[in-house]
Structures are given as structure tokens and as C-alpha cells.
Amino acid sequence: MATVLDSAHIEHCRHRRMFHWTAPLCTINFESTQPPELRADQNDSLRGGSSPRMFTCGDAENAFKVRLSIRTALGDKAYAWDTNEEYLFKAMVAFSMRKVPNRETTEISNVLLCNVTQRVSFWFVVTDPSKNHTLPAVEIQSAIRMNRNRINNAFFLNDQTLEFLKIPSTLAPPTDPSMPIWIIIFSVIFCIVIVAVMLLILSGIRQRRRETFRPLGKL
Amino acid sequence: MEKSRPLWANPLQFVFACISYAVGLGNVWRFPYLCQMYGGGSFLVPYFVMLIVEGMPLLYLELAVGQRMRQGSVGAWKTISPYLGGVGLASVVVSFFLSMYYNIINAWAFWYLFHSFQDPLPWSVCPLNDNHTGYDEECEKASSTQYFWYRKTLNISPSIQDSGHVQWEPALCLVLAWLVVYLCILRGTQSTGKVVYFTALLPYCVLMIYLVRGLTLHGATNGIAYMFTPKLEQLANPKAWINAATQIFFSLGLGFGSLIAFASYNEPSNNCQKHAVIVSLINTSTSIFASIVTFSIYGFKATFNYESCLNKVILLLTNSFDLEDGFLTASNLEQVKGYLASTFPGKYSEVLPQMRNCSLQSELATAVQGTGLSFIVYTEAIKNMEVSQLWSVLYFFMLLMLGIGSMLGNTAAILTPLTDSKVISSHLPKEAISGLVCLVNCVIGLVFTMESGNYWFDIFNDYAATLSLLLIVLVETIAVCYVYGLRRFESDLEAMTGRGLNWYWKAMWAGMSPLLIVSLFVFYLSDYILTGTLQYQAWDAFQGQLVTKDYPPYALAVIGLLVASSTMCIPLVALGTFITRCLKRGDTPPAA
Numbered sequence: 001m002a003t004v005l006d007s008a009h010i011e012h013c014r015h016r017r018m019f020h021w022t023a024p025l026c027t028i029n030f031e032s033t034q035p036p037e038l039r040a041d042q043n044d045s046l047r048g049g050s051s052p053r054m055f056t057c058g059d060a061e062n063a064f065k066v067r068l069s070i071r072t073a074l075g076d077k078a079y080a081w082d083t084n085e086e087y088l089f090k091a092m093v094a095f096s097m098r099k100v101p102n103r104e105t106t107e108i109s110n111v112l113l114c115n116v117t118q119r120v121s122f123w124f125v126v127t128d129p130s131k132n133h134t135l136p137a138v139e140i141q142s143a144i145r146m147n148r149n150r151i152n153n154a155f156f157l158n159d160q161t162l163e164f165l166k167i168p169s170t171l172a173p174p175t176d177p178s179m180p181i182w183i184i185i186f187s188v189i190f191c192i193v194i195v196a197v198m199l200l201i202l203s204g205i206r207q208r209r210r211e212t213f214r215p216l217g218k219l
Numbered sequence: 220m221e222k223s224r225p226l227w228a229n230p231l232q233f234v235f236a237c238i239s240y241a242v243g244l245g246n247v248w249r250f251p252y253l254c255q256m257y258g259g260g261s262f263l264v265p266y267f268v269m270l271i272v273e274g275m276p277l278l279y280l281e282l283a284v285g286q287r288m289r290q291g292s293v294g295a296w297k298t299i300s301p302y303l304g305g306v307g308l309a310s311v312v313v314s315f316f317l318s319m320y321y322n323i324i325n326a327w328a329f330w331y332l333f334h335s336f337q338d339p340l341p342w343s344v345c346p347l348n349d350n351h352t353g354y355d356e357e358c359e360k361a362s363s364t365q366y367f368w369y370r371k372t373l374n375i376s377p378s379i380q381d382s383g384h385v386q387w388e389p390a391l392c393l394v395l396a397w398l399v400v401y402l403c404i405l406r407g408t409q410s411t412g413k414v415v416y417f418t419a420l421l422p423y424c425v426l427m428i429y430l431v432r433g434l435t436l437h438g439a440t441n442g443i444a445y446m447f448t449p450k451l452e453q454l455a456n457p458k459a460w461i462n463a464a465t466q467i468f469f470s471l472g473l474g475f476g477s478l479i480a481f482a483s484y485n486e487p488s489n490n491c492q493k494h495a496v497i498v499s500l501i502n503t504s505t506s507i508f509a510s511i512v513t514f515s516i517y518g519f520k521a522t523f524n525y526e527s528c529l530n531k532v533i534l535l536l537t538n539s540f541d542l543e544d545g546f547l548t549a550s551n552l553e554q555v556k557g558y559l560a561s562t563f564p565g566k567y568s569e570v571l572p573q574m575r576n577c578s579l580q581s582e583l584a585t586a587v588q589g590t591g592l593s594f595i596v597y598t599e600a601i602k603n604m605e606v607s608q609l610w611s612v613l614y615f616f617m618l619l620m621l622g623i624g625s626m627l628g629n630t631a632a633i634l635t636p637l638t639d640s641k642v643i644s645s646h647l648p649k650e651a652i653s654g655l656v657c658l659v660n661c662v663i664g665l666v667f668t669m670e671s672g673n674y675w676f677d678i679f680n681d682y683a684a685t686l687s688l689l690l691i692v693l694v695e696t697i698a699v700c701y702v703y704g705l706r707r708f709e710s711d712l713e714a715m716t717g718r719g720l721n722w723y724w725k726a727m728w729a730g731m732s733p734l735l736i737v738s739l740f741v742f743y744l745s746d747y748i749l750t751g752t753l754q755y756q757a758w759d760a761f762q763g764q765l766v767t768k769d770y771p772p773y774a775l776a777v778i779g780l781l782v783a784s785s786t787m788c789i790p791l792v793a794l795g796t797f798i799t800r801c802l803k804r805g806d807t808p809p810a811a
Contacts, residue, residue: 067538071545078545117541182333186391193398200405201650208648 062134064141065165067121073161081120085155086113089124092154093140096147097126100139104129141167224289225408227484230494232412236481237282237498239419240628242505243621244324244593245470250506251446251513252588253462258453259446263507265454265463270503273735274467276727277692279495280699281473285482286491287711291635292476295483296695299703301800305792306694307636310476312785313687314632317475319660320679321629322400323667325622326392327594328615330372333392335611342367343602360763364599372594375758376670379774383670390668397661400626404634404653408484411627418624423505425617426512432610433515442518445583446510464739470502474688474695477628480635487715492724513592520600521582528577539570589680590673593618630656677755678770682778686743687785693736694789700729753778 066089071078079085090111097106106126116122125134144151144167152158159169227233254262288295293307334341345358345366353359358366369375376383403414433439453459472478482491526549533547540559547555560567587596601610630653637652638644644652667676699708705728709720747753753775756765770778 069544071543118543119537119541120544121538121541181337182330185333185336186329186395190395190398193395193402197398197402197405200402200410204406204648204650 062137062140063123063125064137064144064167065121065123067119067163067165068155068157069161069163070120070155070157073157081116086116086122088154089113092147092151093124093126093144096143096151097135097140099147100143103139137166145169225484226486227408228412230485230489232408232415233481233485233489234494234497235415235419236411236627237478237494238501239415239620239624240477240481241471241498241502242419242422243470243472243625244618245466246502246506247509247513247618247621248590248592249588250466250470251510251517252586252592253466254446254510255514255586257456257459257462258450260449261451261454262459262463265460266467266503269460269464269467269735270499272727273464273732274471274503275496275499276724276732277468277473277696278471278478278499279492279724280696280728281478282482282491282495283708283712284695284699285479286485286487286489287708287715288479289483289487291483291637291639292479292632293636294639295479296698299698302793302796303694303698303702303789304796305789306691306698307476308792309687309691309785309788310474310479311633311636312788313684313691314475314477314629315660316679316683316781316785318626318629318633319663320667320676320683321622322396322626322660323389323393323664323672323676324590325396325399325619325626326389326668327372327590328618328622329392329395330389331594331598332612332615332619335608335615338608340598340602340607340611341371342598343607357760357763360761362599364595364602365763367598368590368594369758370760373673374670375673377759378757378768379671379674379755380771381671385665386668386670386672389672390665393664393668394661397657397664399623400630401653401657403623403627404630404657405650407634407638407649411631414627415624418620418627421620422617422624425613425620426505426508428613429512429610429617430508430515432604433512433519436515436519436604438522439515439518441522441579442514442516442583443511445518446514461739461742464735468692468739469684469688470506471499472625472628474692475629475684476632476636480631481628483635488717490716490718492716492718492721516597516600517583520596520603521579521585523600523603524582525577525579528575532574532577535570535573539566674755674757674774678774678778679781683781683785686740686747686782689736689740689743690786690789693733693740696728696733696736700733705729 068081070081087108090108090113093111094106094108097103097110107129110127110129110131111124112127113122113124126140127134144164148159148167148169152162155162227236257265284295284299288298290298291307292310293304296307297304342364345354345363347353348355355366357370361369372389374383374386402410404411434443485491529549529552533549533552536542536555536559537544537547540563542555585596597614598611601607601614604610633656634653637656638649647655666672669675699705705725709725713719753770754767755770757768758764759766
């Protein structure tokens with residue numbers, strides 16, 4: 001799967017050059033093609049001691065795919081997705097995991113990103129501090145759901161433009177006022193009409209009574 | 220010495236009353252549909268021909284009869300010939316059926332009007348399902364506007380057999396609608412005469428505002444070009460001519476007795492010929508005007524849906540192939556699709572079934588008429604406009620004005636014969652008679668607020684008035700021309716108004732119009748007979764769309780009863796009069 005994606009985006013970069021699209025993003029990634037398997041933080045593997053992770057993070061069972069639509073959300077003000085933004089993302093995920101009570105503290109280095117594509121989309125996993133295995137998906141899911149709003153705000157995006165593909169967003173419940181608005185308007189108009197009907201009937205009765213006391217000729 | 224007949228305060232009130240009666244919902248939701256189905260701009264040709272040949276003469280005839288006889292429909296036809304009181308009675312029965320089911324439309328318009336004061340509009344979003352993880356299933360399958368109409372407004376049952384119970388919300392709106400109508404007819408011409416200024420003029424104000432807004436909407440020109448492009452081959456289609464004739468006939472409201480009732484309150488010297496021409500021309504131009512507005516809104520809605528469809532396809536492709544966000548646009552979509560299909564055939568064929576074919580033409584070609592147009596299609600367009608609450612309020616207010624204007628005519632057709640009759644008016648004052656009529660109609664109208672109410676509404680809408688009216692108007696024309704005598708009628712009119720009768724009217728009344736009506740009548744009868752069993756559209760909540768079902772036997776019986784109860788009045792009353800006369804004379808009635 002990773003191979004197809006990579007060649008797709010390589011092909012599509014070439015294709016875009018055919019159409020003279022001048023966006024910088026394509027060029028950046030084009031130069032930095034890396035095998036997706038070990039696209040983890042280089043610093044980490046250099047920190048010595050820990051055995052290199054040999055899992056393809058796209059295949060890891062507790063990985064989540066994330067998809068961002070920055071240009072759709074921000075239009076002209078869209079920022080470029082680079083390694084700094086990735087760092088912020090890792091920080092937000094680590095922050096969400098830290099907020100889970102009774103958990104060991106998660107560091108930014110425990111969050112791994114890979115398969116970053118042009119879309120922008122990527123996979124991420126969160127490992128435990130010993131870096132031997134990944135944290136269960138359920139925990140990550142609930143942590144992200146709790147802090148979804150803050151993650152969205154950090155990137156100026158919303159639930160639709162920053163998608164976590166296996167984490168459903170809680171839809172906002174409809175605001176139900178205690179008294180439906182239409183009943184209020186209905187009651188107002190109803191009362192006005194009833195009052196008008198009463199007035200007309202009463203004036204008609206009064207007119208008729210006046211008629212019976214005066215001869216018809218007068219009218 | 221009896222009280223003098225109440226009169227319109229000035230001729231303008233009479234003209235406005237006729238306009239507000241004739242210009243009704245049919246101009247807004249039936250004419251644009253016919254235009255679209257039968258050739259766009261070229262439909263105007265049969266329409267104008269039928270107007271001149273059938274519409275204007277018959278309208279003039281009814282106004283002249285009412286003004287001459289100065290009584291409601293029952294009294295007027297009895298004066299023409301004692302055996303023809305049944306014609307007037309048939310008109311009253313048909314008007315009674317009409318007012319029963321017509322006011323539910325006003326109730327629905329009130330419902331939507333009251334719901335327009337919310338942000339967001341309730342028909343623009345789907346409600347959430349029970350555990351808040353997604354949207355309600357029925358709403359997903361259909362659209363939010365269809366869901367609001369079928370589920371929230373009607374709470375429709377799957378078939379006509381499942382009656383359900385009376386829904387209190389539409390029932391409240393129906394009671395309000397009848398109260399408003401009662402308020403307007405309470406004092407007879409005194410109150411009606413003032414109300415018609417509003418019901419005749421306000422819809423035009425709203426239509427003007429909508430015209431300006433509609434023409435400036437994105438994609439409006441698509442709709443208007445689609446409508447006005449003439450498809451000249453439709454001129455050869457007999458259905459186009461038949462539908463033009465039918466539309467003119469029903470749009471002017473002939474045969475209900477309302478026009479006779481309105482004209483009976485005229486001064487005898489009133490120039491009803493001029494008024495007949497004015498009213499029919501205004502009615503036609505309003506239809507065309509409303510179609511321009513409707514089609515600009517159609518164009519906007521179709522373009523909006525087309526662009527949404529394209530955006531969905533773009534999003535699907537962008538996500539499946541991880542293309543850069545914003546790369547795919549409507550302009551390069553086809554090229555990129557071709558490229559992706561050739562380079563990644565496996566993945567492309569996986570994605571292909573989910574991609575819809577987006578076509579502007581197919582969006583424009585969805586022709587809708589009736590309640591579906593107003594409450595589903597228009598609301599869909601309105602929810603996408605800016606400041607949609609304002610447009611929604613304006614639109615439903617206009618529908619209300621049109622509907623109430625027509626209701627005034629319908630109730631006048633019922634009340635005028637009642638108030639004319641000495642028996643009833645000596646016991647009850649005018650207000651009480653109006654109140655009773657409104658109350659009876661309201662109570663029976665509660666049937667249409669049940670869960671199966673919309674199916675019964677369709678039955679009344681399709682069958683209560685169609686055949687009966689054709690027969691009534693046919694008998695009316697023959698009665699005036701041959702039973703009363705065309706020459707006698709001509710001299711009456713000359714004495715009354717001081718103007719002679721043009722040869723054109725005489726030719727039409729005596730020859731052309733009866734022929735046309737007979738051919739329409741024959742066509743409809745053969746159509747009913749040939750189609751065999753009658754069917755209706757039922758809403759299937761699981762699929763989220765309409766399905767066709769057969770009417771059960773008791774519904775067919777009701778249809779038969781509706782048609783029979785009005786048409787049988789004519790021969791029955793004639794027979795009854797004949798028998799009573801023979802008995803009075805003391806002769807034995809001759810063998811039939």
C-alpha cells in the first residue's frame with residue numbers, strides 16, 4: 001500500500017509539472033522520498049540503546065490515519081505542511097495522552113508519524129515509554145476525542161478538515177429550546193385573529209341592534 | 220321590503236376580488252411544470268390560443284350571468300331555467316369539496332412560515348439519530364427538505380390504509396387558517412372588499428422582490444435558458460394543447476360559482492366585458508411571471524446541486540489517491556480522471572462505483588409540480604440563499620396570500636346561495652352562517668391532518684373538481700345559449716350595461732367553447748377508463764423515496780362518490796323539478 005501511494009504522489013508531482021502548477025509542497029517532498037517503513041525521528045534511533053523499530057507504522061494495528069485539508073479550510077491563508085507542523089501535531093497528541101489520568105507521561109518522541117503524503121495525510125502511532133509496543137487504539141481514540149477541539153484549534157481547522165479516520169467526531173446535539181419557537185409565533189397570531197373576530201362580531205351585533213330600534217329608512 | 224343587496228364599494232374591489240381568486244397557487248406551482256414538460260417557450264402558443272378561444276369567453280359568460288341575475292349560482296341558474304337549479308347546486312357542492320381540502324395548504328404554509336423564524340432553518344439540517352453518532356437514517360436516504368416535509372410536517376404513513384391519528388400541530392394550523400378565512404368573510408363584501416386589496420397586491424410585491432433576487436442568483440440563467448428554449452416539436456403533441464386548455468380552465472376558476480357570486484354584487488351597469496379581459500390577461504401574465512421566478516430558482520438549485528456533486532467526486536478522488544488538497548478542480552476533473560483510470564486501473568475501478576455522474580441537465584430536468592414544488596424544491600433552494608430566513612418568510616407569506624385569496628372566492632361561492640335563500644337567512648344572521656360553514660369545513664378538514672392525510676388530499680385534488688367542472692361549464696354554456704336563448708341574453712346585457720355584444724363572444728359561446736369542453740371531457744373520460752386501476756404515490760420511509768401503489772377499493776369508492784355527488788345534482792334536480800311541476804299540474808308524468 002505504501003509503495004502505491006508513494007509512486008502515486010511521485011507520478012502526480014510529475015504530472016503537475018506538466019500542467020505548470022507552481023506549488024512548493026510538491027518539490028519539497030519530491031526531494032525527500034524515504035522508505036516509509038522507518039520514517040521515524042532520526043534523532044531517536046541515534047539516541048542509542050533502543051533497538052530500531054522494525055514495524056511499518058502503516059501496518060501497525062494501533063495506527064491511525066490523519067487527513068488534513070488545509071487549502072480547503074483556509075484558502076489563501078493556507079500554511080505549508082512541513083516538519084514544524086508535524087512537530088506541533090506530535091505535541092498535541094502527546095498532550096492529549098498526558099491528560100489521560102493514571103497514565104505514564106507520554107513524550108513527543110513516543111509519537112511516530114509516517115507516510116506523509118501530498119494530500120496532506122499520514123499515519124501515526126503512540127508507543128509506550130519503553131518503545132517496545134504501541135498503545136492500544138481505544139485509549140488513543142478516547143484521548144483524542146476528549147481534546148479534539150484543542151487539536152483542531154491549534155491548526156485553525158475543524159472536524160471536517162482535520163480528520164482522524166477511525167475516530168468518529170461527536171456531532172453537536174441540536175439546540176432544542178425549551179419552548180419551540182413556532183408555538184410562540186403561532187400563539188401570538190392566533191390571539192390577534194381571535195380578538196379581531198370577536199370585535200367584528202360584536203360590532204355587527206351592535207349595528208343590528210341599532211337597526212331594529214331605528215326604522216330602516218334612516219340607513 | 221327586502222334589504223338591498225350589498226355591493227362592492229367600487230369596481231376596483233370587484234376586479235381585485237376576481238384577480239385574487241383567479242391568481243392562486245396553480246399559477247405558481249402548476250404552470251411552470253407544464254411549461255417545462257411541454258416545450259418551454261413554445262407552450263405559450265397553445266396557452267394563448269386557448270386563452271382567447273376558451274378562457275376569456277367563458278369568464279365573460281360567468282361574470283355576465285352573475286351580474287344580470289344578481290344572485291348566487293343556485294338562484295342564477297334557477298332564473299335561467301327552473302330545471303337547471305341543479306347546475307348551481309353542483310357548483311356549490313364542488314366549491315364545498317374544494318374549500319374542504321384547499322385550506323390545508325394554507326395550514327401547511329402557516330406551519331412553514333412559523334418555522335422560518337429559526338436559525339438554521341429546520342429543513343436545512345438533518346436531525347441526529349438516537350445515539351448522536353450520525354444523522355437520522357430516513358433523512359440521510361432522502362434529503363433534509365424531503366424529510367422535513369414528509370416526516371416533520373405530514374408525519375406520513377406508508378400507505379393510505381394506515382390512517383394513524385390526527386397530528387395536533389397541523390390541526391392547530393388548520394384551525395388558525397379557518398379562523399383567518401372566517402375573519403375575512405365575516406361581514407360579506409364589506410370585509411372581503413378590504414381584504415382583497417392585500418391578497419391581490421401583496422403577492423405581486425413578493426414576486427417582484429423574488430424576481431430581482433432570483434435573477435441575480437448564481438446559475439439562474441441556466442434555468443431560464445432551459446425553460447424558454449422552445450422545443451417546437453411539442454406543438455404537434457396533442458397533450459400540450461389539452462393541458463393548455465385544462466390549465467386555462469382551472470386557473471380562471473370557472474364553474475365553481477365564485478365568479479357568479481362576485482359579479483352578483485356588482486352594479487348592473489358595470490362593464491364586465493372589460494373586467495373579464497383584464498382579469499384573464501392578468502392571470503396569464505402572472506403565470507408567466509411566476510414561471511420566470513420559478514425557473515431562475517430552479518437554475519440556482521440545479522447549479523448548486525451540480526457543483527456539490529462535483530465537489531463530492533473531487534473529494535472522493537482526492538482522498539482515495541491522496542492527491543494534494545485543492546489540486547483537483549471542476550475544470551481539470553475529466554483530464555485527471557482519465558489519467559488516473561489509465562495509470563491506476565485497479566484502484567480506480569474500486570472507486571468508480573461510488574462516483575456519481577454529475578450532470579447539470581439531469582438536475583434541471585427534474586420537473587416537479589404541486590406541493591412538492593413549493594414545500595420541497597423551493598425550500599431546498601431557499602436554504603442555500605443568504606439570509607434564508609427572510610426569503611423563506613417572504614415566500615410562505617406570498618403562498619398564504621395566494622391561498623387565502625382563492626379561499627375567499629371558494630367560500631363566497633358557498634355562502635352567496637345560502638345567504639340569498641330566504642329560508643336560511645331569515646333564521647340566522649350572516650355571521651352565523653359563515654361561522655357554521657367554516658366550522659363544518661374545519662372539522663371535516665381534520666381528516667387531512669391525519670398521518671394518511673396527504674393521500675386523501677391527493678384524491679380530492681385530482682378528482683373532486685376535474686370532471687364535474689367540465690360538465691358544469693358545458694351545461695352552463697348550453698343553458699345560456701340555447702335554453703335561455705342567446706338573443707334574449709344579448710338584449711338583457713344591452714339593457715343592463717348599455718353596450719352591445721360583440722359577434723366574437725357570440726361565436727365562441729355558441730360554437731367553439733362547448734366543442735372544446737366536449738373534447739376535453741371525452742379525453743379525460745377515455746383517459747380514466749383506459750388507465751384501468753388508479754394509482755398513487757406513497758412515501759416509503761425505509762428507502763427514502765416515493766413508490767407507486769394501487770388505491771384500495773374504499774378509496775376508489777370515495778373517488779366515485781366525489782365525482783357522482785356533484786355531477787348527479789344536475790339531472791336529479793332537473794328530474795325533481797319536472798316531477799313536482801307535473802304533480803302540481805295534476806297530470807301523470809309521461810313514461811320516461
